[in-house]
Amino acid sequence: MANEGRDAYAPAEVEEKWQRLWEERGTNTYTREALEGAPDPFYNLMMFPYPSAEGLHVGNIYAFTGADVHGRYQRMRGHTVFEPIGFDAFGIHSENFALKRGIHPMDLIPSNVRNFTRQLRRTGGMFDWRHTVDTTDPAYYRWTQWVFLQLFEAGLAERKEAPVNWCPSCKTVLANEQVIAGACERCGTPVEQRRIAQWFFKITRYAQRLLDNLATLDWSDSTRKAQENWIGRSDGAELRFPVLDADGDETGTHIDVFTTRPDTIFGATYMVLSPEHPLVDDVTEEGHRKGVFAYREEAARKDLVARQKTDKTKTGVFTGGYCRNPATGEAIPIWIADYVLMEYGTGAIMAVPGHDERDFEFATAFELPIVRVVAGAGDSAGTPLTEAYAGDGTLVNSGEFDGLPWQEGKRRITEWLEGRGLGEARVNYRLHDWCISRQRYWGPPIPIVHCPTCGPVAVPESELPVVLPRVEDFKPDDSGVSPMARVEEWYRTTCPRCGGEARRETDVSDTFLDSGWYFLRYPSTDFDDRPFDRGLTTRWLPVTTYIGGNEHAVLHLMYARFLTMVLHDLGHLPFEEPFTVFRAHGLITHDGAKMSKSRGNVVIPDPIIEEFGADTFRLYLMFLGPFEEGGDYRDEGIQGPYGFLHRLWDTALTCGDGAPEASVERKVHRTIKQVTEQVATLQYNTAVAALMECLNAVRAGGRQVARAEIEPLVALVAPFAPHIAEELWERMGNEGSIFDGARWPAYDDAKTVDDTVKVAVQVNGKLRGTVDVAPGSPEAAVVAAARAEENVSRHLEGVTVRKVVFVKDRLVNFVVS
RNA sequence: GCCGGGGUGGCGGAAUGGUAGACGCGGCGGCCUCAAAAGCCGCUGUCCUCACGGGCAUGCGGGUUCGACUCCCGCCCCCGGCACCA
Numbered sequence: 001m002a003n004e005g006r007d008a009y010a011p012a013e014v015e016e017k018w019q020r021l022w023e024e025r026g027t028n029t030y031t032r033e034a035l036e037g038a039p040d041p042f043y044n045l046m047m048f049p050y051p052s053a054e055g056l057h058v059g060n061i062y063a064f065t066g067a068d069v070h071g072r073y074q075r076m077r078g079h080t081v082f083e084p085i086g087f088d089a090f091g092i093h094s095e096n097f098a099l100k101r102g103i104h105p106m107d108l109i110p111s112n113v114r115n116f117t118r119q120l121r122r123t124g125g126m127f128d129w130r131h132t133v134d135t136t137d138p139a140y141y142r143w144t145q146w147v148f149l150q151l152f153e154a155g156l157a158e159r160k161e162a163p164v165n166w167c168p169s170c171k172t173v174l175a176n177e178q179v180i181a182g183a184c185e186r187c188g189t190p191v192e193q194r195r196i197a198q199w200f201f202k203i204t205r206y207a208q209r210l211l212d213n214l215a216t217l218d219w220s221d222s223t224r225k226a227q228e229n230w231i232g233r234s235d236g237a238e239l240r241f242p243v244l245d246a247d248g249d250e251t252g253t254h255i256d257v258f259t260t261r262p263d264t265i266f267g268a269t270y271m272v273l274s275p276e277h278p279l280v281d282d283v284t285e286e287g288h289r290k291g292v293f294a295y296r297e298e299a300a301r302k303d304l305v306a307r308q309k310t311d312k313t314k315t316g317v318f319t320g321g322y323c324r325n326p327a328t329g330e331a332i333p334i335w336i337a338d339y340v341l342m343e344y345g346t347g348a349i350m351a352v353p354g355h356d357e358r359d360f361e362f363a364t365a366f367e368l369p370i371v372r373v374v375a376g377a378g379d380s381a382g383t384p385l386t387e388a389y390a391g392d393g394t395l396v397n398s399g400e401f402d403g404l405p406w407q408e409g410k411r412r413i414t415e416w417l418e419g420r421g422l423g424e425a426r427v428n429y430r431l432h433d434w435c436i437s438r439q440r441y442w443g444p445p446i447p448i449v450h451c452p453t454c455g456p457v458a459v460p461e462s463e464l465p466v467v468l469p470r471v472e473d474f475k476p477d478d479s480g481v482s483p484m485a486r487v488e489e490w491y492r493t494t495c496p497r498c499g500g501e502a503r504r505e506t507d508v509s510d511t512f513l514d515s516g517w518y519f520l521r522y523p524s525t526d527f528d529d530r531p532f533d534r535g536l537t538t539r540w541l542p543v544t545t546y547i548g549g550n551e552h553a554v555l556h557l558m559y560a561r562f563l564t565m566v567l568h569d570l571g572h573l574p575f576e577e578p579f580t581v582f583r584a585h586g587l588i589t590h591d592g593a594k595m596s597k598s599r600g601n602v603v604i605p606d607p608i609i610e611e612f613g614a615d616t617f618r619l620y621l622m623f624l625g626p627f628e629e630g631g632d633y634r635d636e637g638i639q640g641p642y643g644f645l646h647r648l649w650d651t652a653l654t655c656g657d658g659a660p661e662a663s664v665e666r667k668v669h670r671t672i673k674q675v676t677e678q679v680a681t682l683q684y685n686t687a688v689a690a691l692m693e694c695l696n697a698v699r700a701g702g703r704q705v706a707r708a709e710i711e712p713l714v715a716l717v718a719p720f721a722p723h724i725a726e727e728l729w730e731r732m733g734n735e736g737s738i739f740d741g742a743r744w745p746a747y748d749d750a751k752t753v754d755d756t757v758k759v760a761v762q763v764n765g766k767l768r769g770t771v772d773v774a775p776g777s778p779e780a781a782v783v784a785a786a787r788a789e790e791n792v793s794r795h796l797e798g799v800t801v802r803k804v805v806f807v808k809d810r811l812v813n814f815v816v817s
Numbered sequence: 818g819c820c821g822g823g824g825u826g827g828c829g830g831a832a833u834g835g836u837a838g839a840c841g842c843g844g845c846g847g848c849c850u851c852a853a854a855a856g857c858c859g860c861u862g863u864c865c866u867c868a869c870g871g872g873c874a875u876g877c878g879g880g881u882u883c884g885a886c887u888c889c890c891g892c893c894c895c896c897g898g899c900a901c902c903a
């Protein structure tokens with residue numbers, strides 16, 4: 001193709017030009033007035049990144065591009081699309097990196113943010129840089145602290161003791177990820193647990209609502225399911241086991257257990273308390289005190305991670321105490337064992353070794369009695385148990401309840417015990433309250449003052465933010481509390497209530513609190529006197545579409561939902577669910593393997609963008625696999641999209657003004673239809689394939705291309721490759737940005753239908769030929785044509801046709817003997 | 818163990834129960850070019866056949882159906898998440 005006098009596609013030039021123009025013209029940014037008056041708002045949210053020192057990685061770009069394609073598409077359909085981005089810059093990653101490199105996070109983060117901003121601009125995202133947030137900016141975390149106070153004042157924040165990982169050598173608190181195989185990641189010393197007072201948000205109060213609302217959300221199934229499991233509702237009963245003294249008389253205290261199988265209570269042959277259970281001392285007999293004490297110490301010495309390791313053999317000790325099984329009336333021994341967790345249920349269980357795998361293992365190890373109380377098909381009351389039986393069956397050895405199906409037994413036994421004041425039906429959740437305290441430096445201070453007379457007092461709203469001071473020595477030390485606890489001039493203050501001497505809370509809050517409400521802030525960043533403006537919030541929220549990774553399926557998304565619900569209940573928000581639609585994108589691998597630094601197969605975006613351009617990179621990322629499932633990045637694969645954009649460029653700039661050819665026009669209309677449907681549902685890989693196929697058809701045989709044949713393709717490719725689309729759009733003589741004025745092409749249904757269709761002809765289900773017929777041809781005509789087909793007729797020779805299957809415009813199948 | 822998602826050419830991946838392998842990469846052969854970049858043409862699952870054709874092919878084993886990558890039953894393997902949750 002002769003092309004002297006016309007410049008070749010030079011991505012770098014085109015991309016720099018349009019990034020500059022977008023910025024100059026404010027193409028993607030909104031003023032406060034524009035946001036307030038938006039006629040058709042579409043809030044397109046993506047998960048804001050943590051600005052690491054390494055820069056954006058391919059995973060970030062993959063996620064952002066997928067979301068940006070969606071936003072650009074919605075904009076071309078005429079919506080006012082608000083697409084903000086920000087930085088989730090507090091937290092342990094920055095702090096650890098800063099410690100390692102000896103750079104203060106207050107210096108490190110701004111330079112990381114600058115670098116991320118530069119990279120994000122280069123990728124061609126439609127970001128509104130007027131409305132960005134940085135969680136480490138006091139102007140932002142002032143409102144994070146405000147959110148804390150809302151919960152505090154509503155009685156949803158409470159301070160209680162909870163275990164943390166403790167390194168006895170570094171004398172510091174460790175996050176779970178800093179514990180490697182039970183040892184401190186820095187010094188290798190075995191980690192212990194310690195109990196310290198921490199702040200919790202009472203998310204468990206919202207467990208049922210968080211669960212119920214899931215059904216109303218248009219979210220990826222995998223994400224919804226993950227939330228459901230995380231909340232972990234189980235229906236059962238709380239039962240009371242009276243404690244007995246040495247003479248076998250009731251002492252008046254009792255142990256409550258939670259069980260999902262009250263029907264098996266006749267098989268409860270012993271009781272197990274968690275080592276931390278408050279009644280352990282009460283029930284322990286003199287002779288057993290030493291053993292119980294030693295066991296409890298040992299359990300405490302284990303770190304929180306190791307404590308939860310499964311497939312370890314069961315350990316435990318007998319306390320010497322007994323309680324009464326309220327069903328059988330018999331005395332059963334009370335043990336303590338670390339397989340019972342204080343965090344779940346009541347911290348105590350009735351052990352039914354016949355029908356619970358863990359109890360069976362424990363009973364076998366310590367030679368405790370095992371009784372069958374459920375008989376499966378073919379079993380009787382006396383059938384011995386060689387393993388725990390957890391299947392279906394009817395009750396046996398259960399007194400008056402013998403013979404009942406277990407489900408019915410569950411109900412009846414609960415009622416029976418309830419009638420005797422020995423228990424009641426109960427629902428229990430796996431979800432725990434949200435611990436937001438971090439004994440760290442790099443986070444927003446929790447806005448509380450501890451007063452010796454008034455207790456914990458909220459910092460008045462007018463005094464927010466409680467600014468995190470610049471402290472050069474922020475390394476955790478042997479004090480065991482936050483580094484802020486040694487900055488006396490900071491923590492010494494007066495009580496806001498009584499004016500007496502007091503001390504600031506020195507812990508900072510969890511980063512999930514920063515990210516738990518950031519989407520509320522974006523539209524309102526023009527306001528510094530309120531976290532989010534009522535009018536803007538009503539117009540723009542809830543978020544229309546949120547696209548992000550499933551790694552945040554439970555924590556981030558659950559906390560954001562919880563905070564939204566609370567703020568709704570407190571009258572601050574008119575909705576209780578923040579994200580109407582959520583879509584989880586897949587993971588991207590490189591040459592079939594997960595990317596990781598240690599493998600050395602991390603794809604670095606910058607050199608790729610330099611060589612091929614952001615448009616090609618974006619197009620390739622969206623093409624290499626289904627967006628919601630992820631895909632495999634292969635370095636050579638980028639050549640396909642690269643060549644495609646080159647051909648698109650050449651074709652668009654050499655097209656003529658003639659009328660479109662009918663068959664090509666049909667292809668174009670079919671493509672518009674397909675791309676429209678598939679981009680809307682995030683099926684980007686097949687939409688891109690359709691664009692390639694269409695361009696091939698348009699260019700077939702080096703034919704002269706008509707403008708009407710190629711111009712729609714320029715618009716269809718725009719969400720994926722915005723810079724080249726703008727440039728071609730302009731060079732084809734159009735005014736203004738292709739993203740302004742709802743330029744998404746329309747298709748004519750009548751023009752998506754071909755004038756002939758290929759019908760497959762089978763004999764006994766095997767393809768023997770095809771025939772071309774007019775669409776909608778009747779059976780008789782198609783069958784006749786099929787019989788006439790040479791190869792088909794040969795296969796029909798000498799056999800009897802028993803049946804003819806006809807599917808209009810698709811196939812004919814001759815069933816022969 | 819539980820909950821998701823998968824298993825299709827050399828590779829990434831397409832296929833409302835109806836022509837398996839679209840689109841792309843890679844490979845092979847050719848064109849254009851001083852050269853490179855970009856571009857263009859043809860072939861490319863596998864086996865048999867000079868060819869026309871035909872056989873075999875969607876992790877494994879069964880089933881339903883005129884017809885199964887697709888639906889049903891039973892396995893195996895891979896990826897992600899949760900995990901002593903009573």
